[in-house]
Amino acid sequence: MTTAAEFQIEYLQYLQADGKAKSDLPSFASDETLMVNLYKTMVQVRAYDTKAIALQRTGKMGTYASTLGQEALSAATGAAMQKDDVFAPYYRDYAAQIQRSVSMLEIYQYWGGDERGNCYQNNPHDFPMSVPIGSQCLHAAGAAFAFKYRKQNRVAVTTIGEGGTSEGDFYEALNVAGAWKLPVVFVVNNNQWAISVPRGSQTACETIAQKAIAAGFEGIQIDGNDIIACRKIIGDAIDKARRGDGPTLVEAITYRLCDHTTADDASRYREDNEVTNAQELEPIKRTRAYLTDVGFWNDEKEAALQVECKKNVDAVVEQYLNIEQQPLENLFDYHYAELPANLVEQRQEVIEGSL
Amino acid sequence: MNELTLVDAVNQAIAHELASDPDVVVFGEDVGKNGGVFRATANLQDRFGENRVFDTPLAESMIAGLSIGMSTQGLKPVAEFQFLGFIYPAFNQIVNHAARMRNRTRGRLHCPIVFRAPFGGGIHAPEHHSESTEALFAHIPGLRVVIPSSPVRAYGLLLAAIRNPDPVIFLEPKRIYRLVKQDVPDNGEALPLDACFVLREGSDVTLVSWGAMMHETLQAANQLSEQGIQADVIDVATIKPLDIDTILNSVEKTGRCVIVHEAARSFGVGAEIAAQIGEKALFSLHAPVQRVTGFDITMPYFKLEKHYMPSVEKIIAAVNHTMEF
Numbered sequence A: 001m002t003t004a005a006e007f008q009i010e011y012l013q014y015l016q017a018d019g020k021a022k023s024d025l026p027s028f029a030s031d032e033t034l035m036v037n038l039y040k041t042m043v044q045v046r047a048y049d050t051k052a053i054a055l056q057r058t059g060k061m062g063t064y065a066s067t068l069g070q071e072a073l074s075a076a077t078g079a080a081m082q083k084d085d086v087f088a089p090y091y092r093d094y095a096a097q098i099q100r101s102v103s104m105l106e107i108y109q110y111w112g113g114d115e116r117g118n119c120y121q122n123n124p125h126d127f128p129m130s131v132p133i134g135s136q137c138l139h140a141a142g143a144a145f146a147f148k149y150r151k152q153n154r155v156a157v158t159t160i161g162e163g164g165t166s167e168g169d170f171y172e173a174l175n176v177a178g179a180w181k182l183p184v185v186f187v188v189n190n191n192q193w194a195i196s197v198p199r200g201s202q203t204a205c206e207t208i209a210q211k212a213i214a215a216g217f218e219g220i221q222i223d224g225n226d227i228i229a230c231r232k233i234i235g236d237a238i239d240k241a242r243r244g245d246g247p248t249l250v251e252a253i254t255y256r257l258c259d260h261t262t263a264d265d266a267s268r269y270r271e272d273n274e275v276t277n278a279q280e281l282e283p284i285k286r287t288r289a290y291l292t293d294v295g296f297w298n299d300e301k302e303a304a305l306q307v308e309c310k311k312n313v314d315a316v317v318e319q320y321l322n323i324e325q326q327p328l329e330n331l332f333d334y335h336y337a338e339l340p341a342n343l344v345e346q347r348q349e350v351i352e353g354s355l
Numbered sequence B: 001m002n003e004l005t006l007v008d009a010v011n012q013a014i015a016h017e018l019a020s021d022p023d024v025v026v027f028g029e030d031v032g033k034n035g036g037v038f039r040a041t042a043n044l045q046d047r048f049g050e051n052r053v054f055d056t057p058l059a060e061s062m063i064a065g066l067s068i069g070m071s072t073q074g075l076k077p078v079a080e081f082q083f084l085g086f087i088y089p090a091f092n093q094i095v096n097h098a099a100r101m102r103n104r105t106r107g108r109l110h111c112p113i114v115f116r117a118p119f120g121g122g123i124h125a126p127e128h129h130s131e132s133t134e135a136l137f138a139h140i141p142g143l144r145v146v147i148p149s150s151p152v153r154a155y156g157l158l159l160a161a162i163r164n165p166d167p168v169i170f171l172e173p174k175r176i177y178r179l180v181k182q183d184v185p186d187n188g189e190a191l192p193l194d195a196c197f198v199l200r201e202g203s204d205v206t207l208v209s210w211g212a213m214m215h216e217t218l219q220a221a222n223q224l225s226e227q228g229i230q231a232d233v234i235d236v237a238t239i240k241p242l243d244i245d246t247i248l249n250s251v252e253k254t255g256r257c258v259i260v261h262e263a264a265r266s267f268g269v270g271a272e273i274a275a276q277i278g279e280k281a282l283f284s285l286h287a288p289v290q291r292v293t294g295f296d297i298t299m300p301y302f303k304l305e306k307h308y309m310p311s312v313e314k315i316i317a318a319v320n321h322t323m324e325f
C-alpha cells in the first residue's frame, strides 16, 4: 500500500492564558490603536451582554443567548472583515456584529421580540443572525458565489457553533465552497457545548478543523480566547479568499462560560469546576494582561473604559425601554414586495382588532 | 391521585413504553442527561440507561433518517425534534421515506416511529420557535398527526402513537405544557388514534379545535353558555386520520360550526374540516362554517405575537356571527 493523501491540522496560539506571548507576534500586535480597539469592543460587549441577561431576568427581554467568554473570537471576526464583505452570523456573535455597525440597540430590540432589530440601519448587506442551526453556512456560500459571479472583490464570512457542524447544511456548504473555490470563510466557535451535548459526543473527529480537509481546503485550529491568534488567522483566511484562493475553515477553541440561553440551566449537565477552570482561560483578562505588558493599558484607562461602557449600555437600555411599538401593519407589509389582495382584509382585521 | 402536567404525562407515557417494550428507544438533541429542553424526557436516561435514551449529534435529517433505519429493523424510535421549527431538515426523510416505506415496499418494510416536537406560540420564544405547521404533515399520505390538549390525552395518545406500526407526528402544544394538572394514572391504557374527543355537549353550535387553542375554545364555550348559547366542543386530537364522523354528527345536531386553530388560516386543517362539512353536511348548516385562526403571515416575534393569536373574544364573536346569520 502507498499513501494516497496525507494531512495535518495546525494549531495556533500566540498569547498564553497569562497574556504572555508564546512566540513572535504578528506586526499588528504592536499597533496600539488596533489592539486597544479590539479590547474595547470586547469589554463593551461584555457590559452589553451582562445587561441583556439582567433585562431578561427582570422580564424586559425574551430568551437571550449570552456570548460570555466568546468575545475575542467574535470581535476579531468582525474586525478582520471589510465593510463591503458579508457576514452570515449565528446567534452568539454580537461583538462581530457590533464591529460591523449593527447597533447594540438593534440587538437588544431583536431579543426583545421585535423584528425591527434585524433592520441593521448601518449595515445593508449582512444576514440577520441565523436561528435554524447550520443554515447560514449555505447563505454565505451563496453570497460568495454572487461576489465571484459579479467579479466583486468581496468575501463572505459565516459563523457556527461546533454542535452545528453536525448539520448537513454545514457539510454541504463546505463541500460546495471547496468544489467551486468560493471566497468564503467558515468560523467555528468550538465552545465545547451544544446546549447539554459536549463536543466529544458530537463527532469522533479529533478536530473540527479537519472537516475542511474532506471538502478539499484548509482547516486550522486556533485558541479562540487569544485575540491575536483570532485576528491573525481569520484575517489571513479573509485575505486568501479575497485573492481568489478559496475557502478556509477556522476552528476556534473557546468555552461557553454562560448557560446556553437564559432558558437553560447548565448546572444540570456540566460540572462547576469545568467552568471555573475555563474562566482562567477567558479572553478579556488575557487581552488586558497583554496590553498592560506592552504598555498600551493601565488601571486608569481600565477604570475609564468601564465607566464609558456602562454609560453606553445605560444609554442604549434607556432607548430600548422606550421603543415605540411596531405598527401592526408591519406584520403584513413585509411578506411580499406588494401586498396580495387576499391579505388586505386580514391586515385590516388586525388593525381594527387592536383599536 | 397522580397529578401531572401535560409535559409530565408525556414523560410518563414514554417511560411506560420504555419499561414495557425493550424495542423502544428514545433520542434527540439534549434528551439524555438534560432531559429535554422542556424536560419531557427528564430522568429517563437515569432510569433506562444510555443505551435506550440518548443524545444525538445536532442534525435533524439524521434523526429522521436514523429512525427510519432503526424502525425497519425492529426498533421503535421515539425521536424528539427540539422544536417543530427545526424539523424541516428532516422533511425529506419524513415525507419521502417514513411516510411511504410501507407503500413502496407493499408492506415488506414499515416505520413504527414517533416523531415528537413541541410547537406553537405564546411562550415568548425566539424566532422560528412558535409556528404551528401541522397542516404540512397532515397533507402527507402515510403519516398520522396527533396533537394532545390535556395531560390525560397526552398520555393515552402517546402510548397509542408509540404502539402504532406507522409513523406518527406527535405535536406537543408547549404553551400548555404546564398549564393544568390532571390525574393521569399510569395504567398503560392507550386512547384511540382515530377519534375526536367531545369535551362538552351543547345543541347550538359546534366548536372544533385542537392543541393549546382548546383552552381558549373551552373558555369561549363557558362564556357563551352564560349568554345562553350551548356549544358542543370537540378536540380533534388526531388530526390525521381525521374522525370527521364525530364532527358531522355534531354539526348535524347544531347546524353551526366554528373551527379554531392557531396555524395560519389558508390551506390549513380547518379548511379541510370545513370542506368535508360542506361535502357531507351542507343541508344541516344554518350558517357558513367559520374559522378563527392565525393570520396568513409569518408567526410574529413575541412582541406582537398576541395580535396573531386567536382569542376567546374572537371565538365568541365568530359564534355570535354564525348565530345571527
Ligand SMILES: Cc1ncc(C[n+]2csc(CCOP(=O)(O)OP(=O)(O)O)c2C)c(N)n1
Residues within 6 Å of the ligand: A092, A131, A132, A133, A134, A160, A161, A162, A163, A164, A165, A189, A191, A193, A194, A195, A256, A260, B029, B058, B060, B082, B086
Ligand atoms: C436546526 C436547529 N436544530 C435545533 C435547534 C435548537 N438549538 C438551538 S442552539 C442549539 C445548540 C447549538 O450548539 P452549538 O452549535 O455548539 O452552538 P452554541 O450554542 O454552543 O454556541 C440547539 C440544539 C436550532 N436552533 N436549529
